[in-house]
Amino acid sequence: MTKKQITEAIQACNRRGDKAFVPYIMAGDGGIEKLRETILFLQKIGVTAIELGIPFSDPVADGPIIQEAGERALAKGVTLRLVVETVASFKDEVKVPIILMTYLNPIIQYGIEEFADDCRNSGISGLIIPDLPYEEVDLVRDALTNADIALIPLVSLTSPPERIEKITAAGEGFIYAVTVNGITGVRDGFEGQLEEHLQKLKAVSSVPVLAGFGISTTEQVELIGSFADGVIVGSAIVTALHDGDLKTVEKLVNASKNKIPTI
Amino acid sequence: MVKEQTRSGRYGKFGGQYVPETLMTALIELEKAYDLAIENPEFLAEVAYYLKDFVGRETPLYFAERLTKHAGGAKIYLKREDLNHTGAHKINNTVGQALLAVRMGKKKIVAETGAGQHGVATATVCALFGLECTIFMGKEDIRRQELNVFRMELLGATVKSVDKGAGTLKDAVNEALRYWVTNVEDTHYILGSALGPHPFPEIVRDFQRVIGDETKAQILEKEGRLPDAVVACVGGGSNSIGMFYPFVEDENVKLFGVEAAGSGIATGLHSAAVAGGKEGVLHGAYMYVLQDEDGLIQEAHSISAGLDYPAIGPEHCHLHESGRAAYTSITDEGALEALQLLSQTEGIIPALESSHAVQYAVELAADMSKEEIIVVCLSGRGDKDVETVKAALGGDKS
């Protein structure tokens, strides 16, 4: 899959009258052998793309739920290399874009070029690196461009306008709008200015804007989704998959459907 | 692998700002405020005032005559950072950063602590300046440093236990960073060592360089010349960079950083990031980091909670790579030996962290002539460690 297909998948979804829905899952939570089954299930229930989290020893951008899922995966020996290899083994069955979310250090140890090549050969088309801000992207830019992998940037509520412009100008795939000051997790409320913030982002960005962090209920999927081109749901999906509660996963996904009047 | 960059915040290829986007605005704001403050005579006068009248600076440079005799070689001087208010060098940095936070209009402070020394120093300045203080501390460190936890609470701080990972300094930094990301609008993070994303390594170094600046003036006064060697222990690297920095251009002064070898480098149970680590990113900076082949960060081990960190600050990485400073290591056993030796020859009980530097200096002195001079940074006093030492020595006072 190519990086253009991430943007196209979101746009196609919006044209159908749906908001994009991207679930975050922790690769190897429950064992790496479950990964294929989980990805194919999510694909079947109509997700737009899948954000595949890589477990890390020091996940500073994550809240307790994803931290614990990461610890479970690490305890089973799941590594970045193993995940990339495993995805390669069933890539022909995967029709939705796969986006890896990994902290930077495992990529550095892998070797940036080798990692980018292996991603491409596994059908992985996007990458989110939560601890690689705009200032430092030169580190990976060339390798990812050569391998046709989108580097999806994060924009936060604290990013000032000049910065947002620079980040969105370089954005590929979509813009990941962080909806809270904080880490991943489950939250009751969001800041009042969120709607305005997301609308400003959409106005300056040439790629779609997806909102994520803290979105955990069907109501939040509908509400935050209405301000953006789609949502990313992490902790709630991780919890539901861990509990084997597939119904909740389906409900969350369905909350993003038929939300845009089609002409 | 990482290209040499000349941007600020880089020490050769080390350093940088590898943090979540939510923190970037805070780091840029901090950098701007800091650059203005450090050029502002009024701010500098304020820092100097509190260092003198509150902390008790300058600290003495003391000729350790009986220790020198025992080592049987070079003259050993001790830079007495243990005599600072709160008992370690950590307060030099917290005074500066708290005054900076006040200037930036931040009313809340978060910090991590390992040994508890930085936590106590942070809680102290928060009480002094009326700031709300939250300290994250690993569960294991809370166990090892119970009294320091109580001290922080007495000073009005909230101490939060971190039971992730091994429950030591690295885990406390993770949690402090998470807290900062969530409360970034009204909170300043007082990082306790020469670590983390730019501008922290620079800020901490600048507030700690008073150690080296004073030492230089004092040794010139006492000996009429610069020392032949300077020795300091390295956890994240704040007391050592503070001691080294003013000497970096003086090429005849050898600089020795002493890491914690724990049970021995070969056992894998140590905190020696130069000896046993690889280049990588942790807590926002490119440094030498203890890690496995998949890039997962490994736990550090040391009898001294303050050295129990799996990386070494970016400026030290550069000093190592350029060859300007040499990094060695001392085991738990060596540190325990030096702690007793200094107690019994000089009547000074050093912190376990500082004991690593003392041990190396004693070994180094033996190979040098009697005309040569070594300065050791005695970064802290050992009161906080007596229980640990008692347990390690099996209760007998040896």
Ligand SMILES: Cc1ncc(COP(=O)(O)O)c(C=O)c1O
């Ligand atoms: C007395 C003392 N010395 C040294 C250190 C190590 O830190 P650094 O390398 O930043 O000086 C600590 C840390 O807690 C300490 O308490």
